[in-house]
Amino acid sequence: MNNFKGRIAIAIVIALIGVVTYFSKTETNPITGEKQRVSLSVEQEIALGLQSAPELIQEMGGEARDSKLNAYIDKVGNNILSRTEAGKSPFQFEFYLLADNKTVNAFALPGGQVFITAGLYNLLKSEDQLAGILGHEIGHVINRHGSEHMAKAELTQQLVLATQVGSGGYDQGMIAQYVGQMVNLKYGRADEIESDEYGVKYLIESGYQPEAMIEVMEILNEASGKQRQPEFLSSHPNPENRIQKIKEYIAKYKK
DSSP states (O other), rough: OOHHHHHHHHHHHHHHHHHHHTTTTTEEOEEEEEEEEEEEOHHHHHHHHHHHHEEEEHHHOOOOOOOHHHHHHHHHHHHHHHHHHGGGGGGEEEEEEEEEEEOOOOOEOTTTTEEEEEHHHHOOSSHHHHHHHHHHHHHHHHHTTTHHHHHHHHHHHHHHHHHHHHHOOOHEEEHHHHHHHHHHHHHHHHHHHHHHHHHHHHHHTOOOTTTHHHHHHHHHHHHGGGGGGOGGOSSOOHHHHHHHHHHHHHHHHHH
């Protein structure tokens, strides 16, 4: 009994440290004004992105060798930056077209490194669609989703450790870890929806057609086919379930 009480006491201390540490990481976003719990400062996000980009590029087959296409990606990305709040942010944006033509994806590292694979680019039919994808990824950077996710992951790890210590059993810890993963996946889906909103907003402000975001969702839906996981177990919402929200954002921002 004393051993059990001791484990519980230690578990409570571990959990409290995790929670207090998490809430001590509150910062105000320099662009959105939102108060966020983040693991990194803006300067650290930029440094992490710059440091991680070369290895990631190599893993994805390197940059596309077509200099005209690379210049085109830069032009569209910089057009968005020049006409939106993103260009006034402290983040250092760079845009890359990756040579991987089998992977259909686009993503951004903390701090402003934005990537689109040849596999996705080759499916696009207009500059507006490309701008929608780049705007969406810029939205991830502006909203500091990467640093937010790191802070949540650190909290989750601390709570999982507390559960393992308190239960004295590996199985219970695994259950807690699974629950923690589901919580973080939920946040991931919310991040994607928020970035969809910023994609629409930046399209409109940059002079592109916001309906291109709907077209992108349709392209992704078709590309995913029957291989897509159910939305509940995916960090990305199903494309068809995002279209309605995108329509709402278009109505909100289009004048």
